[in-house]
Amino acid sequence: MKMTASEYDRLNKQVSPNSSVVKNCIFAFLIGGLICTIGEFLTNSFLHMGMLQREAAALTSVSLIFIAALLTGLNVYDNIAKFGGAGTLVPITGFSNSIVAPALEFKSEGFVLGLGAKMFIIAGPVLVYGITSSVVYGVIAFLFKLY
Amino acid sequence: METFMEYLKAFVVGGLICVVGQILIDKTKLTPARILVSFVVAGVVLGALGLYEPLVEFAGAGATVPLTGFGYLLSKGALEGVREIGLMGALTGGITAAAAGIGAAVVFGFLISLIFKPGDKS
Amino acid sequence: MPTRLGKYTLRLDNSPNIASFAAVGGKKEGEGPLADFFDILCDDTSFGEQTWEKAESRLQKDAVNKALDKAGLSPSDIQYIFAGDLLNQCTSSTYGLRDMGIPFVGLYGACSTMAESLAVSGIFVDAGAADKTVCVTSSHFCSAERQFRFPLEYGGQRTPTSQWTVTAAGGLVMTKDGEGPYVRQATIGTIEDLGIKDANNMGAAMAPAAAATLQHFFEDTGTTPESFDLIVTGDLGQVGSELLYDLMRHDGVEIQKRHTDCGLLIYPPDDKDVKAGASGCGCSASVLCSYLLNKMGNRELNDILFMATGALMSTTSVQQGESIPGVAHLVHLSNTKWQ
Numbered sequence: 001m002k003m004t005a006s007e008y009d010r011l012n013k014q015v016s017p018n019s020s021v022v023k024n025c026i027f028a029f030l031i032g033g034l035i036c037t038i039g040e041f042l043t044n045s046f047l048h049m050g051m052l053q054r055e056a057a058a059l060t061s062v063s064l065i066f067i068a069a070l071l072t073g074l075n076v077y078d079n080i081a082k083f084g085g086a087g088t089l090v091p092i093t094g095f096s097n098s099i100v101a102p103a104l105e106f107k108s109e110g111f112v113l114g115l116g117a118k119m120f121i122i123a124g125p126v127l128v129y130g131i132t133s134s135v136v137y138g139v140i141a142f143l144f145k146l147y
Numbered sequence: 148m149e150t151f152m153e154y155l156k157a158f159v160v161g162g163l164i165c166v167v168g169q170i171l172i173d174k175t176k177l178t179p180a181r182i183l184v185s186f187v188v189a190g191v192v193l194g195a196l197g198l199y200e201p202l203v204e205f206a207g208a209g210a211t212v213p214l215t216g217f218g219y220l221l222s223k224g225a226l227e228g229v230r231e232i233g234l235m236g237a238l239t240g241g242i243t244a245a246a247a248g249i250g251a252a253v254v255f256g257f258l259i260s261l262i263f264k265p266g267d268k269s
Numbered sequence: 270m271p272t273r274l275g276k277y278t279l280r281l282d283n284s285p286n287i288a289s290f291a292a293v294g295g296k297k298e299g300e301g302p303l304a305d306f307f308d309i310l311c312d313d314t315s316f317g318e319q320t321w322e323k324a325e326s327r328l329q330k331d332a333v334n335k336a337l338d339k340a341g342l343s344p345s346d347i348q349y350i351f352a353g354d355l356l357n358q359c360t361s362s363t364y365g366l367r368d369m370g371i372p373f374v375g376l377y378g379a380c381s382t383m384a385e386s387l388a389v390s391g392i393f394v395d396a397g398a399a400d401k402t403v404c405v406t407s408s409h410f411c412s413a414e415r416q417f418r419f420p421l422e423y424g425g426q427r428t429p430t431s432q433w434t435v436t437a438a439g440g441l442v443m444t445k446d447g448e449g450p451y452v453r454q455a456t457i458g459t460i461e462d463l464g465i466k467d468a469n470n471m472g473a474a475m476a477p478a479a480a481a482t483l484q485h486f487f488e489d490t491g492t493t494p495e496s497f498d499l500i501v502t503g504d505l506g507q508v509g510s511e512l513l514y515d516l517m518r519h520d521g522v523e524i525q526k527r528h529t530d531c532g533l534l535i536y537p538p539d540d541k542d543v544k545a546g547a548s549g550c551g552c553s554a555s556v557l558c559s560y561l562l563n564k565m566g567n568r569e570l571n572d573i574l575f576m577a578t579g580a581l582m583s584t585t586s587v588q589q590g591e592s593i594p595g596v597a598h599l600v601h602l603s604n605t606k607w608q
Contacts, residue, residue, distance in 0.1 A: 003516060004463075008516075009463075009465075011512060011515055012473045015473075015508055015511040016430045016470060016473065017430065018173075018429065019173040019428060019429055021169075021173045021174065025166045028166050028168065029165060031165070032161055032162050032164065032165025032166070032213070033158035033165070034158070035212060036157045036158060036162070036208050036209045036212045036213070037154050037158045037209075039157070039161075039207075039208030039209075039211070040157035040207050040208035042208075043207065043208055044150075058247040059247075060208065060212075061211075061247060061248045061251070062247055062251040065248060065251045065252050069252070069255035069256060069259045070255075070259065072422050073259040073262060073263035073422075077422065077424050078421070078422050078425075081424025081425060081426065082426060084424070085169050085172060085426045086166070086169035086171070086182070087162070087169070089168060089172075089182070089183070090165045090186060091161070091165070091212045091214070092212055092216070092217060093212075094214070094424065095214060095248075095252060096251075096256070099252045100256045100259050100422065101420040101422040101423035102423070103257065103260035104259070104263060104420065105265050105422065106415075106420070107260050108320045115257070119257075122179075122183075122423065123183075123252070125180055125183070126183045126184055126214070127249070130187035130188065130217065130218055131241055133187075133188050133191040133192070133218075133221070133222075134191050134221035134224065134225040134241030135237050137195045137222050137237075138226065138229050138236065138238070138240055138241065139234070139237045141195075141226050141229050141237070142229045142236075142237055146226075147226055172426070176467070179425055265411075265421040265422050266421065266422065267296070267313070267315065
């Protein structure tokens with residue numbers, strides 16, 4: 001008698017090892033926390049140099065994006081991410097990595113349709129949904145005079 | 148001591164936001180791209196509801212560096228845009244606020260991929 | 270002439286002969302336990318080429334040339350080449366083999382391609398349609414990653430059920446007569462799908478196909494697992510192998526003691542990146558054309574069932590939420606020919 005899909009699904013769940021969530025979470029906490037601490041340090045340094053809060057915050061993002069882009073180019077970021085998991089994915093550095101990695105990878109298909117077009121295969125949706133939801137919020141704020 | 152507490156807060160809050168992401172990766176079938184999208188949209192919504200601002204004041208970079216902070220920045224920008232130039236500001240505000248990050252990612256992405264090549268993984 | 274046994278199996282009465290074989294691998298394969306059995310290993314997995322696709326084509330070309338060399342033949346002696354790979358439109362095969370001038374039969378069976386090419390080639394040779402053929406397949410970690418998953422430098426975590434695509438090619442020369450090993454029987458597999466949707470758990474997606482093909486073969490030939498020295502699957506990995514045992518037990522057949530999996534042989538068991546095992550067309554092809562055929566050559570193994578398994582999804586079908594169909598083709602290799 002043939003096994004049904006639901007019987008097989010049960011069997012698969014028994015046999016397939018689960019991710020070690022606790023260990024992964026500890027690494028994500030440590031590495032994600034560390035990246036944020038570096039961010040805090042950078043902001044403080046920029047403030048110390050006499051920048052306004054806003055400029056310092058923007059320059060912090062730019063610096064972290066640059067560092068992550070460079071580490072991606074040097075083939076290092078993905079090795080940190082093996083342990084870091086969401087700790088390297090969720091910070092702005094992960095956004096940078098998700099743009100640089102495909103740009104590097106698809107350079108072999110040309111500078112326009114490869115590097116240029118494929119740059120956003122992972123980060124594109126973040127911009128699409130992030131920007132759209134901010135515009136929706138802006139329109140709601142305008143209509144209901146929430147500003 | 149005060150500086151130490153400030154860094155500790157950034158570390159703990161930033162770390163915890165990442166832990167939420169890790170639990171989503173391990174416990175759901177959500178792909179990383181979907182998780183990033185959820186985080187940005189969550190940031191916009193929390194920002195709009197005024198819930199993210201206090202977290203930023205509390206944890207600084209611990210709240211602004213994760214992608215939820217990027218969403219918060221977008222929502223804050225949209226609101227300021229509307230305040231300054233009306234309806235058109237809804238369209239321009241968010242992107243203007245996030246422009247440094249997006250611009251940096253695109254330009255550094257471009258430059259880095261001109262210089263380097265993907266490494267050998269096997 | 271091939272004789273049909275039962276519903277699915279062909280007996281190749283003239284016992285096509287495997288005249289020579291060669292395996293080419295990359296750096297990680299060269300650090301694995303089977304390294305000594307490979308003919309060519311390269312520390313640089315780009316093999317000096319500009320793109321990963323060209324590197325994979327190069328793997329195939331080198332495997333064919335080396336196998337021809339060992340048989341003392343040149344491309345012009347070969348009547349058909351049966352080849353395939355994982356990339357879209359099988360470009361590793363077509364670009365790698367385009368300068369050889371050998372009539373080309375392109376095959377796609379995902380990671381099952383090596384067994385598929387052995388079966389088809391065996392039928393050609395057995396039927397007298399050819400007396401010298403080549404079978405070859407390849408896979409490359411980097412070209413597979415960029416087509417099926419993420420860019421190489423993207424920071425992602427591999428799940429515990431995921432498998433590592435082998436950077437290797439295996440090729441062999443098949444002739445009408447010779448000293449063996451011989452291809453005695455072949456079972457072409459049916460497409461099986463028990464609803465697995467996780468592209469990071471391909472062992473689970475393919476195990477039902479492996480179980481079906483094994484059952485078909487045992488029923489058609491009246492043999493049991495004990496009739497063979499070894500049952501070798503292609504790339505079920507840890508998860509898929511466990512599931513295969515369970516599926517076979519469900520039908521009252523115990524194979525665990527006779528079974529091994531190419532995906533569990535090629536890398537050290539403690540490699541942290543490999544997770545559930547190796548995969549890819551080049552996995553079963555290179556393990557067959559290095560370790561297994563060597564062991565048959567020195568008579569440590571005399572009768573084996575070589576069954577490569579393939580997961581037949583595409584990136585599109587996965588994104589559209591379809592489940593993953595599997596297929597498994599089986600060939601019976603033996604040191605004795607039919608009398």
